[in-house]
Amino acid sequence: MSHLFNRAALALCCAGWLAATGPALAEETKPEAKPVKLTTTADHTKFKQLQKTFNSGPEVTKACLECHTEAAGQIHRTKHWKWEYLNPDTKQTLGKKTVVNNFCISIASNYASCTSCHVGYGWKDASFDFKSEENVDCLACHDTTGNYKKPPGFAGNPVVKDTEFPPGSGKIIKGIDLAKIAQRVGKTSRDTCGACHFNGGGGDGVKHGDMDTSLAAPTKEVDVHMDAEGLDFTCGTCHSASSHDVAGSRYTPTAKDDKGARIRGKADKGNPATCVACHDNAPHKKEARLNQHATKIACQTCHIPTYARGGVATKMTWDWSTAGKRDAEGKHIVKKDAKGRIIYESRKGDFTLAENVKPEYAWFNGRVDYTLVTDKIEKSEQRTPINRMGGSATDGKSMIWPMKVFRGSQPYDPVNKTLVTPHTAGNDDTGYWKNLDWDKAITVGMKDSGHPYSGKMEFLKTEMSWPITHMVAPKEKALGCVECHSKQSRLAGIQGIYIPVRDNNRLLDTIGWAVVFLTILGVLAHGALRIVSARRQL
Amino acid sequence: MSERIYVFKRFERFWHWSQAGLIMFLMLTAFDIHGTYTIFGFEKAVAYHTIAAWSLIGLWVFAIFWHFTTGEWKQYIPTTEKVVAMANYYLFGIFRNAPHPFKLTQLRKHNPLQRLAYLAILVCVGPLIWVTGVLYLFYDKWAAWGFGNLSLEWVANGHIAGAFMMLAFLIAHVYLTTAGHTPMAHIKAMITGWEEVD
Amino acid sequence: MKFTKTLSAAALLSLFATSALAYDADWKRGRVYYRSVCTSCHAVQPGGTINPSTKTKAEWATYLKADKHAKGKDTVKQYVSKAYRASIKSGNKAAEKFADTPDQELMDDIAAFLTKGAKDGDAPATCN
Numbered sequence: 034m035s036h037l038f039n040r041a042a043l044a045l046c047c048a049g050w051l052a053a054t055g056p057a058l059a060e061e062t063k064p065e066a067k068p069v070k071l072t073t074t075a076d077h078t079k080f081k082q083l084q085k086t087f088n089s090g091p092e093v094t095k096a097c098l099e100c101h102t103e104a105a106g107q108i109h110r111t112k113h114w115k116w117e118y119l120n121p122d123t124k125q126t127l128g129k130k131t132v133v134n135n136f137c138i139s140i141a142s143n144y145a146s147c148t149s150c151h152v153g154y155g156w157k158d159a160s161f162d163f164k165s166e167e168n169v170d171c172l173a174c175h176d177t178t179g180n181y182k183k184p185p186g187f188a189g190n191p192v193v194k195d196t197e198f199p200p201g202s203g204k205i206i207k208g209i210d211l212a213k214i215a216q217r218v219g220k221t222s223r224d225t226c227g228a229c230h231f232n233g234g235g236g237d238g239v240k241h242g243d244m245d246t247s248l249a250a251p252t253k254e255v256d257v258h259m260d261a262e263g264l265d266f267t268c269g270t271c272h273s274a275s276s277h278d279v280a281g282s283r284y285t286p287t288a289k290d291d292k293g294a295r296i297r298g299k300a301d302k303g304n305p306a307t308c309v310a311c312h313d314n315a316p317h318k319k320e321a322r323l324n325q326h327a328t329k330i331a332c333q334t335c336h337i338p339t340y341a342r343g344g345v346a347t348k349m350t351w352d353w354s355t356a357g358k359r360d361a362e363g364k365h366i367v368k369k370d371a372k373g374r375i376i377y378e379s380r381k382g383d384f385t386l387a388e389n390v391k392p393e394y395a396w397f398n399g400r401v402d403y404t405l406v407t408d409k410i411e412k413s414e415q416r417t418p419i420n421r422m423g424g425s426a427t428d429g430k431s432m433i434w435p436m437k438v439f440r441g442s443q444p445y446d447p448v449n450k451t452l453v454t455p456h457t458a459g460n461d462d463t464g465y466w467k468n469l470d471w472d473k474a475i476t477v478g479m480k481d482s483g484h485p486y487s488g489k490m491e492f493l494k495t496e497m498s499w500p501i502t503h504m505v506a507p508k509e510k511a512l513g514c515v516e517c518h519s520k521q522s523r524l525a526g527i528q529g530i531y532i533p534v535r536d537n538n539r540l541l542d543t544i545g546w547a548v549v550f551l552t553i554l555g556v557l558a559h560g561a562l563r564i565v566s567a568r569r570q571l
Numbered sequence: 572m573s574e575r576i577y578v579f580k581r582f583e584r585f586w587h588w589s590q591a592g593l594i595m596f597l598m599l600t601a602f603d604i605h606g607t608y609t610i611f612g613f614e615k616a617v618a619y620h621t622i623a624a625w626s627l628i629g630l631w632v633f634a635i636f637w638h639f640t641t642g643e644w645k646q647y648i649p650t651t652e653k654v655v656a657m658a659n660y661y662l663f664g665i666f667r668n669a670p671h672p673f674k675l676t677q678l679r680k681h682n683p684l685q686r687l688a689y690l691a692i693l694v695c696v697g698p699l700i701w702v703t704g705v706l707y708l709f710y711d712k713w714a715a716w717g718f719g720n721l722s723l724e725w726v727a728n729g730h731i732a733g734a735f736m737m738l739a740f741l742i743a744h745v746y747l748t749t750a751g752h753t754p755m756a757h758i759k760a761m762i763t764g765w766e767e768v769d
Numbered sequence: 770m771k772f773t774k775t776l777s778a779a780a781l782l783s784l785f786a787t788s789a790l791a792y793d794a795d796w797k798r799g800r801v802y803y804r805s806v807c808t809s810c811h812a813v814q815p816g817g818t819i820n821p822s823t824k825t826k827a828e829w830a831t832y833l834k835a836d837k838h839a840k841g842k843d844t845v846k847q848y849v850s851k852a853y854r855a856s857i858k859s860g861n862k863a864a865e866k867f868a869d870t871p872d873q874e875l876m877d878d879i880a881a882f883l884t885k886g887a888k889d890g891d892a893p894a895t896c897n
Contacts, residue, residue: 070793178796178891179797179885179891179892180885222797250797250800250801250804260862261800261863262801262805262862262863262865262866263866321711322617324711325710325711328711513614514613514614515612515613515614518606518613519606531722531723531724533604534604534605534606536724537605537606537731538724538728538731541728541735542731544735545731545732545734545735546735548735548739549735549738549739549742552739552742553742556742556746559661559746560746560749562666563665563666566665566666566667566668567668
């Protein structure tokens with residue numbers, strides 16, 4: 034054996050192969066007592082419970098729960114499951130179940146479509162049983178094959194047999210083999226988190242701008258931490274989970290983390306997903322001046338120069354008021370731009386999209402107040418904020434944050450003075466995306482969400498802010514000084530703080546240059562007089 | 572005729588010219604930072620300005636030491652004597668080829684107006700620039716130093732105001748170096764150390 | 770004579786090595802290698818980028834089995850080999866990252882990615 038190997042290695046070297054190949058080959062061929070997987074302690078292909086045909090998601094979950102007895106109970110406590118969150122600061126009840134946005138607006142009456150991103154099976158209407166253990170979806174987060182899919186319209190269920198959907202459309206959704214997927218479960222990955230979070234707002238990159246499918250295997254330029262060829266962070270590297278509860282929140286973000294780096298043994302209930310949690314509060318070793326910037330400016334402001342950098346455009350505006358047009362034959366219209374991106378749909382109205390977008394900036398202290406369906410809104414020239422980002426220069430809790438501000442117009446009840454929750458998705462007579470009838474859609478939708486609808490509707494201009502925190506660029510790409518320290522400052526709209534150059538005092542400059550100019554004038558006059566008088570005396 | 576006296580010692584001349592160079596470089600970078608023009612650009616200009624400032628502080632440490640050990644600090648004690656005469660000379664006499672009212676000696680190498688002007692720079696403009704400049708550099712330490720209520724805007728504007736005053740001084744100063752008995756006399760003296768006096 | 774004998778012995782050995790470990794292909798690693806190494810050249814060459822979804826599973830399998838790169842001028846395996854990775858690793862981070870991955874494992878990874886991303890695969894994929 035070893036004799037054979039030696040001769041082989043020798044021959045390989047003689048054949049002109051790189052010398053490095055020899056020793057490496059030697060390692061490969063070392064006989065192992067028993068081949069083991071180093072990425073996990075349990076090879077799920079070997080589990081009897083998973084060696085069968087699964088006809089539904091809950092069947093898989095039941096098998097999972099035979100060993101992982103507490104998993105479903107842990108999931109039941111999380112936002113991922115409840116889609117409900119009581120904000121302890123504002124006392125508002127939030128969560129996807131309750132909030133309204135200015136994308137697809139609301140999940141009420143649209144469950145079967147929206148819940149394809151729920152970590153559960155079968156949430157098709159408001160009667161969903163949140164105590165059910167078998168309806169917890171393990172695979173959505175633990176699939177490693179990339180083949181697990183929950184198409185919209187199936188209330189969060191995967192499709193196991195080839196199915197025509199919508200019925201009569203001739204479009205076939207391919208069935209997936211749940212056993213194969215269940216036998217290959219593993220840790221969460223950018224692909225599993227991304228299946229929903231990259232596609233927020235109904236499509237790739239639509240909602241966030243700093244999250245899209247380019248982060249599945251990004252380059253260093255797109256995300257210095259997730260760089261698939263480099264650090265290769267998964268989402269969970271920062272959003273570390275404990276008891277299935279994933280750290281980080283859009284409802285109560287950590288705007289200012291002054292607790293320093295999180296190290297072992299440190300008693301700390303802080304958010305592990307902040308930059309500071311690893312980088313500490315004074316991470317700039319070479320330029321101490323930047324650390325003083327970091328007392329007022331969120332890391333993201335300088336280190337995410339633009340968002341939507343991975344080649345996927347994000348939606349910037351959505352005007353529902355132009356929805357509902359039909360072509361000459363009465364059919365729905367879809368318009369695309371030169372790059373093939375949809376910019377108008379009869380179902381949804383007009384969009385604008387953008388890549389490499391410079392964020393807007395705002396003071397932000399982590400407090401977010403939502404405008405809910407129950408809140409009264411006076412229509413005015415100003416856009417109604419769907420979420421108001423708290424913060425000011427003086428509250429001691431705020432930092433300057435980059436934001437994606439998403440602007441649009443959406444249906445509104447001018448009599449009750451509230452936002453409305455239209456029934457959009459659904460292959461039925463009242464779904465707006467099918468019949469383009471606002472009255473029916475809003476009546477059904479508001480009934481489902483349990484709020485009054487006057488029968489009158491208008492469009493309300495709204496805006497919604499999304500703090501930008503992903504797509505951190507390599508440090509060489511961080512913002513240079515002049516991006517803010519100039520008259521065309523990125524922070525032009527930031528009040529309550531003195532920014533050198535941006536805030537040069539015009540009066541002082543005028544007086545200063547006047548003094549300098551008068552001195553020059555005086556000196557020149559004096560000199561001229563001296564020359565003239567000297568000539569006279571000659 | 573004229574006699575030559577040795578007014579500016581070697582260290583003094585080194586101090587003067589290196590200080591002149593540093594101040595001019597500080598001016599150049601200052602207005603680059605201020606956004607008046609772009610030569611180095613904000614980022615580099617700030618770095619250079621900071622290095623030059625620390626260099627000047629270092630130079631001043633030596634200069635202060637030198638002034639006290641040699642007693643030369645006395646040259647800056649203000650005097651009212653002949654101030655009016657000096658002013659009169661610059662305003663009128665200089666055009667009529669009138670005699671210079673001030674007789675330069677080794678112990679009194681600055682005329683009364685110079686004394687006043689340098690003292691003003693020394694006690695007003697200088698401190699304004701240095702105090703605001705150092706505060707600017709250590710902006711993040713304010714709270715720790717107990718200056719938490721200080722306004723960056725006032726500090727910055729004070730620094731800028733100082734810069735304008737310094738620039739005006741520099742222009743006047745450079746011009747007045749030509750007001751010796753020949754236009755180059757004072758400049759030569761500052762280079763060689765020897766001044767020709769009547 | 771002796772040379773060919775030992776070469777075939779080496780081939781036999783590598784076959785033995787892979788079969789013993791029953792390697793479980795990692796399509797994600799294949800994805801990174803395909804996009805960072807294969808595509809980095811193909812993007813600038815006349816052939817242009819080749820999306821995995823341009824071929825069917827069967828076509829990819831045939832292609833990999835034939836192992837003919839550039840119409841048979843060289844082999845596909847060559848571009849997955851450690852020697853090749855070592856030669857480009859100074860300018861290619863993926864090659865550097867997978868520098869020590871056994872050739873056959875990486876080949877399997879790429880095959881898994883292509884099977885998955887093929888026209889009729891589970892998740893048709895592009896180069897990006």
